[in-house]
Structure formats: structure tokens, C-alpha cells
Amino acid sequence: MAYYILPLLLALIAGYLLTPAVRVLALKVGAMDLPDPRKVHRSIMPRMGGLAVYLAFVAAVLLFRDLTPQVWGLLAGATLILLVGILDDIKGLSARVKLAGQVLAAAVIVPFGIQVHFITNPLNGEMIFLGVFSIPVTIFWVVAVTNAVNLIDGLDGLAGGVSAIAAMTMAAVTWTQWGSGGMENIMLTLTLVAALIGFLKHNFFPAKIFLGDTGSLFLGFTLAVMAVTGLTKSAAAVSVIIPLVILGVPLLDTFFAVVRRCHERKPIFEPDKEHLHHCLMAMGLSHRQTVLTIYVLSAFLGITAVVLNMVTNHQALAMLVLLAVVVIYLANRVGVLGRTQQSGYSLSTKENTQQSRKM
Template identity: 75%
Template sequence: MEKYIMAPVLAMVLGYAITPWVRVLAFKVGALDKPDPRKVHNGVMPRMGGLAVYLAFIVAVLLFRDLTPQVWGLLTGATVILLVGALDDIRGLSPRVKLAGQVIAALATIIPFDVQIYYITNPLTGDMLFLGAFSIPLTVFWIVAVTNAVNLIDGLDGLAGGVSSIAALTMAAVAWTQWHLYGIPGMLETIMLALTLVAAVAGFLKHNFHPAKIFLGDTGSLFLGFTLSVMAIMSLTKSATAVSVIIPLVILGVPLLDTFFAVIRRYHKHRPIFKPDREHLHHQLMAMGLSHRQTVLAIYALSGFLGLNAVVLNLISNDQALVLLVVLAVVVIYLADRVGVLGRTRKAGYSITDDYQQR
């Protein structure tokens, strides 16, 4: 039991203790976030806080976890993506260079350590569809998509860290049910990795929740997205249940849907797909009058709701799961349209709050 407890405990202590040192380092190396019209803060803030989360997670895993080839693959790719994020925080990288770095990090995990999606399960029939030559391209696409999705939601104090923690907790819960009910091997490894990541983020969030003393930066948001995507491959895609391919999408629903709606919105408005805007979910909630803290807590609640549904999907029959997925899809699309993330013209009377302007 001590073996299972020590990794999360150490990760939380280190995440809390290392962050002030990283904050000092960020000022020294120029990893600073300056305000601009798209952002919701008006003062210079240190970023690169994700370095503290990374160090807390890595040290705890190296000391207290079984270092299987897949775990080494996760740590190797996470180190590469951390370097990409740190360079972007310090010097700024072009979107193409960042994307190339993400692909390299994914391949550093996939090829040497055999962390791949070899098959997916057809949710309609339950048949296993082996990917063959498409395995590596699909795995790279998944890792890059989730990594960028978490990066894009990092717009408010504590938002990306909290949402990532809820996703990791949900992964641990789903992995536990698959291990306990179905005897699927390898799930205990994912449970402990997920809980260690949650603990590392929890220690950091003490310094990052509103009003933040330091931001995650791309160092942190890229690391969190990458780690979540690889942990999903290591565990949730191994299940042969019909909805196994859907469960990771539901767990990571908030960042993935926000990114998906951003692409739809920009395409519909004839804007460049990769050009940032102020119409993400957190922007729209604050424009509706929610305070900074209320917005973050509301998105936490949404993440928790999707996480709960992901656990339920793992426990009910295939037919019931498909019905639940249809209901979820309808509700999500309706709420997205009402909030405005699809780009619908907002009614008169909404305004940006002072809290929104002052972050």
C-alpha cells in the first residue's frame, strides 16, 4: 500500500514546493506572458509553470512506479514536448515549428516504445477493426490533437490544470472498473500514473488558481495534453468493449469540443483556422457575466459531468451507451449554440465584465 500512496504524495509536495523556484527561473530566462487584446490579464506574468508539474510527476514516477517500456515511452515523449513548450514560452515558436515538435514527441513515444493504437472497436457492432499501416498515423493524430486541445483551453487561471486533473481522475476511475470488472491487464499502471499526475497538478494549482502567481504556459499545457493522450492509449484503448473508442473522447470532451467548435466557427466565418480568437468557451461564459472564478468552476463542473458520463458508459450495455451518447451529443450541441462557441450572434445586453478585463 505504501508503494501506491508515496508517488501521489511526493508529486503533490514537489508540485507545491518547486513552483516558487520555477517562478523565479521564469523571470530570469524571460518566460513572461505579456497582455494583448485577446488575453484576459493586463500585467506581465511569469509562465513556464508546467516545469514544476513535469518535475514533480517525473521524480515521483521514477522513484515509485514500475518503469515498463510504455512508461519509459511516456516519460521520453513528455520530456520532448516539455522542451518544445519551454522554448515557446521563452522565445516563441511559429505554429509550424510547434506542430513539428509535437509530432517528434509523439514519434519518440510511438516507435521506440511501441505505444500505439493497434485497433479500435466499432461502437455499432462491437467488431475490432485492426488499423495495420494506419496505426502510427492515427496514434500521432490523436496525441497531437489532444495536446493542442489542452493548450487551447489554457486561457484562465487554473483552467487547463483543473480540467486535466478531472480528466486524469476519470481515466483512473474508468481504468479501475475495466481492471476490476473485466480483468484487463495494465490498468493498475494507468491508475497510478493518472493519480500521480493529478497530485502534481494539485500542488501547482495552489499557485495557479485565481489570482495566479504563475501560469502553466505552453510548457505545462502541452505536457498535460501529451501525457493525457498517451495514458489514454496505454489503457482505455485496450478494452474490447464497443464504446471503448468513445470513452477517451468523452473524458477529454471539454478541450476537444472547444477545439472542434473553434475550427467550425472559424471556417464558417472564413477566418484562418489557426488564428486565435476570443470566442472560446471561457471567453463566452465571461461575456455572459460570470466572474473569472465562476467561469473556471463552471467548466470544472462540465468536465466532471462528462467524466461521470464516461464512467457510466463503461458500466452499461452497448445499446444503453449509444442512447446516452446521442443524448449527450444533442445536449452539448444545444448548449454550445446557446453559449456562443459556435459563433452565433449574441443578443444585445451581454458585455465583457470588469473581471474579464482585469485578469
């Protein structure tokens, strides 16, 4: 029992204790997040907090987990993507350089046997082997999830909490698929959850430190790899859908951002204030209420993913169709697909009012 409890305790305590030290380091090296019209915070904040999560996670893994080639691949790629995030937090990198770093980190895991070798057709359950497309599909998946988590990191505790919920869901789905046979993958995901919980004590509103790209890139990358190693090995018909549902909040927010910017003929990588958290705040929710609302949404998608893994194929497809209709409807209602100028004005006005009250 200690073999399973001790790594979680170590990750939790290390995540909590290392964060203040990382905060001091961020202040010394100039890893600071400056306010601008697109951001919600109105004061200079240290970032690079993801370094504490990384150190807590890696320490627990090295000391207590079986160091298989896939685990070494995860740690190698995670270390590389962490370095990209640190450089961006301190120096600032262009979008192209960051993307190149993400692609390189994703490519690093391939020689360690971390690949999506096949997907299962959800309509008939047939396995489709990817062959030569295995590597590009794997890299695309890892880069997509990495960017998706990076893009939702806009409020205190948001990306960290959503990532923790996603990791817990992965552990639950892996257990329903493999039972004790998937224990090593389950422990990896729960170790990440423990490290995040320790960090979130300092990061939840009002935050003392931000994840920064150091953290959001590391979390997105790690979740993507864990999905490949723990969820895509099943031949179940819905196995290809389950990771998409688990990571539904960041992936859908990113997808809608691409659709929105293409429709408005704006560059895809151009930042805006129409992400899900911006829209919820524009509707009148406070900072804390917005984060908790997205937590609830993430938990709902997580429960849905677990249920999908336990029902028949026909029931799963019916649930997915219903879920898609509800998601599109709510996205349109909230304004993620595009808001009016008045909505944008409401957000700006609300933020200014809150700032005035603080002053």
C-alpha cells in the same frame, strides 16, 4: 500500501514546493506572458509553470513506478514536448514549428509500443485492426489532444484543473475495466493528478504563475498517451468513445473553434475570443465562476464516461446520442459556435469595468 501512497505524496509536495522556484526561474529567463486584447489577464505574468508539474510527476514515476518500455516512451515524448513548450514560453515559436515539435514528440512514443492498434465499432462491437494506419492514427490522436489542452489554457487554473479531472476519470474507467490489473496505469494518472493539485495552489485564481505552453503541451501530450496505454486496450464497444468523452471539454472547444473559423472563413490557427471560457465570461460569470463552471462540466463528462463503461451497448449509444444533442444545443446557446458582435462587446466592456474597479 506505502508503494501507492508515497508517490502521490511526493508528487503533491514537489508540485507545491517547486512552483515558486520555477516562478523565479521564469522571471530570470524572461518567460513572461504579456497582456493583449485577446487575453483575460491585464498584467505581466510569469509562465512556464508546467515545468514544476513535469518535475514532480517524473520524480515520482522514476522513484516508485515500474519502468516499463511504455513508461519510458511516455517520459521520452513528454520531455521532448516540454522542451518545445519551454522554447515557446521563452522565445516564442511559430505555429508550424510548434506543430512539428508535437508531431515529433508523438512519433517518439511509437517505437516504445505505444500505438492504437485497433478500434472497436460501437455499433456492432467488432474490432477493426488499423494495420499500417496505426502509427498515423496514434500521432493524430496525440497531436489533437495536445493542441486541445493548449487551447483551453486561457484562465487561471483552467487547463490544470480540467486535466486533473480528466486524469482522475481515466483512473476510474481503468479500474472499472481492469480492476487491480490496471493498477500501474491508474497510479500513473493519479500521480499526475497529485502533481497538478500541488501546482494549482499557486495557479488558481488569482494565479501567481501560469502553466504556459510548457505545461499545457505537457499535460495534453501526457493525457493523450495515457488514454492510449490505459483506455484503448479494451475490446468493449464504447472503448473508442470513452477517451473522447473524458477529454470532451478541450476536444469540443477545439472542434467548435475549427468549425467557427471555417464558417467565418478565418485561418484555423488564428486565435479569437470565442472559446468556451470567453463565452461564459461574456454571459456575466466572473473569472472564478467560469473556471468552476467548466470544472463541473468536466466532472459531468467524466461521470458520463464511467457510466458508459458500465452499461450495455444499446444504453451507451442512447446516452451518447442524448449527450450529443445536449452539447450542440448548449454550445449554440453559450455562443461557442459563433457570437454576435454585441456579445463580443459585452465581454470587452465587462473586462474593462473589472479593470477599472481594480484601479
